[in-house]
Amino acid sequence: MTRPVTVTLDVEDLRASAEPEDRTVRMTEQVLDLFGRFEVRASVFVVGDVAERHPSLIRRIAQEGHELGLHAHAHIPIASVPPKQFHNATAGARAQLQDLSGQEVPGYRAPMMSLVPLSAWTIPILAELGFRYSSSVLPAPSPLYGWPGLPRRPFRWSDGLIEFPCPLVRFPGVDLPYLGGTYIRLLPDIVRRIGLRRATPSEVLWTYCHPWEFDTHEPYHTLPHIGRLASRIAWLGRSRMADRMGRVLTNPIGAPLGRIASDLASTDLPVVDPGAPPNLGPMARWADGRLRER
Numbered sequence: 242m243t244r245p246v247t248v249t250l251d252v253e254d255l256r257a258s259a260e261p262e263d264r265t266v267r268m269t270e271q272v273l274d275l276f277g278r279f280e281v282r283a284s285v286f287v288v289g290d291v292a293e294r295h296p297s298l299i300r301r302i303a304q305e306g307h308e309l310g311l312h313a314h315a316h317i318p319i320a321s322v323p324p325k326q327f328h329n330a331t332a333g334a335r336a337q338l339q340d341l342s343g344q345e346v347p348g349y350r351a352p353m354m355s356l357v358p359l360s361a362w363t364i365p366i367l368a369e370l371g372f373r374y375s376s377s378v379l380p381a382p383s384p385l386y387g388w389p390g391l392p393r394r395p396f397r398w399s400d401g402l403i404e405f406p407c408p409l410v411r412f413p414g415v416d417l418p419y420l421g422g423t424y425i426r427l428l429p430d431i432v433r434r435i436g437l438r439r440a441t442p443s444e445v446l447w448t449y450c451h452p453w454e455f456d457t458h459e460p461y462h463t464l465p466h467i468g469r470l471a472s473r474i475a476w477l478g479r480s481r482m483a484d485r486m487g488r489v490l491t492n493p494i495g496a497p498l499g500r501i502a503s504d505l506a507s508t509d510l511p512v513v514d515p516g517a518p519p520n521l522g523p524m525a526r527w528a529d530g531r532l533r534e535r
């Protein structure tokens with residue numbers, strides 16, 4: 242039987258300026274329309290500065306029954322501001338999102354999965370601010386951001402925050418986040434089917450995408466923090482995205498991550514000390530962080 246897949250959407254505006262026209266609202270509305278056609282209730286992670294500029298978009302997301310999560314106060318790597326500033330900006334952005342939506346905001350997703358050993362100091366702050374879960378790590382070596390050695394199933398950081406790691410499928414020499422937007426756009430459907438077939442019962446499966454991945458008319462620009470190669474990849478296959486995502490949405494759909502976190506709250510999960518160093522082999526040490534901006 243096909244395993245349920247929770248749908249998530251990361252709402253962000255990666256352009257240097259919101260002028261001259263706001264593509265983010267238009268594209269987010271298109272994705273919400275798509276979710277509506279499939280009667281999907283998603284976990285929608287919104288960047289704080291986007292929520293501030295577009296309160297009516299947040300109200301629509303809430304009214305349509307989606308769960309709201311925070312995709313950081315700004316779309317920058319999670320640890321690129323000092324701890325005090327991170328604390329205050331994250332608290333403010335969460336409060337704003339809760340006010341606009343009239344909902345608790347239970348979850349946090351780091352931009353670009355940038356929760357890595359070097360940014361582990363953010364984890365106790367997220368727990369202290371009241372987040373119940375995070376879905377911010379890629380548990381493998383990655384040319385951008387990855388945290389090799391973490392469990393591939395939900396686990397608890399030692400301060401209590403539940404983590405839903407990004408689902409991966411293992412092929413020789415590489416672990417692919419097969420339910421991520423880039424992979425849905427670029428790889429044949431068979432990869433997703435293999436991933437779903439190989440998923441273990443303890444994994445929580447979730448797919449993620451971004452409004453800009455559906456934007457076939459956006460002029461190319463180099464995206465911040467990820468460099469030219471990854472930026473080029475972000476423009477590939479956009480004309481296929483709506484169709485491909487539609488196919489994903491025909492899968493049985495899982496509950497929003499906050500609901501799953503509530504169900505898991507009283508259960509035993511593996512516990513991970515964020516201060517423990519990851520165990521990297523030589524290939525993983527070479528690959529990890531290769532494309533990250535330095």
Ligand SMILES: [Zn+2]
Pocket residue numbers: 251253312316351352353
């Ligand atoms: Zn993002």
